[in-house]
Amino acid sequence: MPPSAHQLQRHIRTCALDTACVFLTKHAQERMQERGATLAMVYEVLQSGVLTGIPEPSIASTGVACKMQRCVCGENWVACVAVEYPEPDLVVVTVYEVEGA
Incomplete structure (x- = not known):
């Protein structure tokens, strides 16, 4: 199940408490730089955020893609992360700010 x-x-x-288990795709790194997100912000979203939406099958893996959201520094951020439960590794696919949330 x-x-x-x-x-x-x-x-x-x-899993995100051990930052060695968090991997960023090149796309995620580019979006972070473009949108002004720091690695510390991404860690906070993953470690303390809330799962939003319905987890969907991951395109790039056998796991699921999840959206974690959290208000960091007065801004609402989402980190889309690929998860192969129960494996500990997390792959951040993209990061973006939710405007007006």
Whole structure:
């Protein structure tokens, strides 16, 4: 049985505490630079954020793509992360700010 949204959120938060388990795609790094997000902000979103939306099958892996969201420095940020539950590695696919949230 696939993990529930609550289980995925807890898994992402727990795994992100070990930043060695967080990997950024080149696309994510480019979007972070373009949008003014720092690595520390991404870690905070993953470690303390809330899973939003419905996890979807990942295009690039056998896992799921999840969106974690959190207000950091007065701005709402989303980190899209690929997760292969129960594996500890997290792959950040993209990062963006939610305007007007």
